[in-house]
Amino acid sequence: MEARDPELRRELDATLQARGELGPEYEPALIDSFLEKVEQRLSGTQDQRTRRHLAEQQLAAARSAARPAKPTGAGGFGERFGFGVVSLVLAIPLSAIGVANAGIEGLVVAWLGIFGVNAVHAARAWPWARGRPRNVSDWEG
Known part of the structure; x- marks a missing residue:
């Protein structure tokens, strides 16, 4: 996730605008809703990084398995x-x-x-x- 995510910025603006329209009594619910969206975004980003990391590990393992093993014993x-x-x-x-x-x-x-x-x-x-x-x-x- 980038430091300035435009989608989260729009969500924050919408939450602040809704707070202004609904009043301070709805503030805890609005904050909870916004934090859930942030957590979902972070979770999705972390899942994506984890999948990418696993794919890189599988690719590295496949490449090393494709290389022929060097014979043991005396060299060339x-x-x-x-x-x-x-x-x-x-x-x-x-x-x-x-x-x-x-x-x-x-x-x-x-x-x-x-x-x-x-x-x-x-x-x-x-x-x-x-x-x-x-x-x-x-x-x-």
Whole structure:
């Protein structure tokens, strides 16, 4: 409802004019009648806002349901490539620490750890690891 509703303004003018014609003894009835009209207008406006809000929520829910869900597990090529690059960059200091502390055995342990972490990450990207059939490609959904 706008701050200056012309219909309510006409109702108020009519109520004030009727008060002038009928006298002060009818004033409580006229005020009650005008307030009922204001309440009806407010109720109608609130109902309209509520319906609009519900329609917007339903539209948003329908739009989100129409979007395909992203598969869980490892991401696309970019995530896997980034993970591989980071693991190779971190392999240099890990190798140096392993060799400095335990010799060749430390180097082997460090690289086995790097290999294990990368193998687990790569296994998450396999289709059968996500519960999908093996013959479904990533292009098909």
